Amino acid sequence: MCFLFVILIVIVIEVMVFLMILLHPEIIITMDHDARVLKNYWIGIENGEITYIGREKPAGGEEVIELPNRIIIPGLIDSHTHVAMTLLRGLKDDADLMDWLQNYILPMEMRLKPDDVYYGALYGIGELISSGVTTFMDMYYHEIEIAKAVVDSGVRAVLSWGSADVFFQRSPEEEFKIAKRFEQDLNALKRNKGAEDRLFYAYGPHSPYGCTRELLELFKDKSNETGTRIHIHLAETESEFKDIREKTGKTPIEYLDSIGFLSDKVMAAHVVWVAEKEFSILRERGVHVLHNPISNLKLASGIAPIPKMLENGINVALATDGPASNNRLDMFREMHVAAIIHKGFTRDPKTVPAKTVLEMATIRAAKALGLDKYIGSIEVGKKADLVVLNLRNGTQGTPLHDPYSMIVYSLDKSFVESVMINGEWVYFNGEYTKIDIEETRERVQNIRERLMREAGIT
Ligand SMILES: [Zn+2]
Structure with missing residues (x-):
């Protein structure tokens, strides 16, 4: 029994280690040294890091997400x-x-x-x-x-x-x-x-x-x-x-x-x-x-x-x-x-x-911030801090001529669809995965009322 349990643990750990997320957006703006803008490439993510960027879909991938009409930018x-x-x-x-x-x-x-x-x-x-x-x-x-x-x-x-x-x-x-x-x-x-x-x-x-x-x-x-x-x-x-x-x-x-x-x-x-x-x-x-x-x-x-x-x-x-x-x-x-x-x-x-x-x-x-070894661009070996922009979230996402110009001059935060930090989705399809935003909002409102009362500000 004990031996089987150990084997089971080993298998679970192996799966955790090799769990790969694959993302397939229309465009990746890498912000890397060569400022590459990649069309129809795959990004592979394991253990919080980017482990693959390429045209071919790699083997494996427990979570495969097709992202048409989406741009991925570094966090x-x-x-x-x-x-x-x-x-x-x-x-x-x-x-x-x-x-x-x-x-x-x-x-x-x-x-x-x-x-x-x-x-x-x-x-x-x-x-x-x-x-x-x-x-x-x-x-x-x-x-x-x-x-x-x-x-x-x-x-x-x-x-x-x-x-x-x-x-x-x-x-x-x-x-x-x-x-x-x-x-x-x-x-x-x-x-x-x-x-x-x-x-x-x-x-x-x-x-x-x-x-x-x-x-x-x-x-x-x-x-x-x-x-x-x-x-x-x-x-x-x-x-x-x-x-x-x-x-x-x-x-x-x-x-x-x-x-x-x-x-x-x-x-x-x-x-x-x-x-x-x-x-x-x-x-x-x-x-x-x-x-x-x-x-x-x-x-x-x-x-x-x-x-x-x-x-x-x-x-x-x-x-x-x-x-x-x-x-x-x-x-x-x-x-x-x-x-x-x-x-x-x-x-x-x-x-x-x-x-x-x-x-x-x-x-x-x-x-x-002295963190450019880990973050700031989409490159193999860096932390998987990624933002998915859905170009169909508003009229300004079409037509696409220059992605830099579109992001800075045309889009706004309503185009942010999902956000990954350290390989984990913290915001997915417009929903927070870790923050109860309604409860937090209520607490903030209550703190505001108390502070105003205590400070005697009307
Ligand atoms: Zn300041």
Whole structure:
């Protein structure tokens, strides 16, 4: 009996190991090194990885899915957000930044409980997934709750604790310890939950104005020592530009460079206020820029000089920023705005073309996050993070001339039919497989009512 049981176990394990999913879409946009666009090819997936791309249908395949009129693209990457801020979306729009922050956002954030952050994050992740996002990078507090929501939803994420000794009036050492504690908690969680390949850590010093020089130097030194990447807001607004110049005699970028902070481990969100001489600093240090065009427009921060960054060979990734300042977690809308805003500003229709924008949401973002070995393109050996777009979900899917142009200028998130992360369907034919979105919606609504009551905001 015992022997037979062992044989049975071995057979089950073999089947699990060799279970192959085969997808046969009309078009695959690989975003690989040669930018291949493949027609009528097969993709084979085993153990969460892409193991086959070819014209011939391979042998095997326990799950074979024919996908006519569908395009498969690599999972989109939202390189900068504060996902749990779904709870504060639309709380006070069309207001000055300081009024918005001090009188509305901060009083609410002070009252957020760990559970609130979990459900706010889960709801936001649901929104990200339905717009084709398979990886996001986040910065917030109660960040371990966001990590739990990442584990439960099946998504992939780089998470950082928002460190700001100036805002919280703590010593740099104390603030750094909190970030380290989160790193340890995150490592324990990913080991316990088997989420090693879906959870990643980055330092998160909030900004040059939210952190003292001592704290920035602590993160820089530790990053040099350990190779840990650094996620920071940089040169977002004119007031930051002026404040830092007043305090240090330098612009925000010059200031960080003067303390040796800038390197190819730095992932800087916004970078709107850039002086001409600073493009070469960003390029030479290898800084990755995370571009948030909608948030920058809505909060009236300005328009980041992305065409000049691209001309200078600076790596640019695309991002939504938090849902309180966007107000959506929708990478299709972000791609559209990124593709048109710089054309209007430079009056050059050739600038920031559609293909470059899709790169900024896939392979360039993967490079920014230091994950391009695993994600960002459809290639054998990479993780199976895939988005299926059904071109029959609306009139804009026909006729198809140029798939890059169609995705960026014509389609929207309603064309996202299914999303696979790590070889697992997390969204299939428009339905979530891991998130109970109705229950989460109700919880978010209840949290909102409680916060409003407690904060006395009417
Ligand atoms: Zn931000």
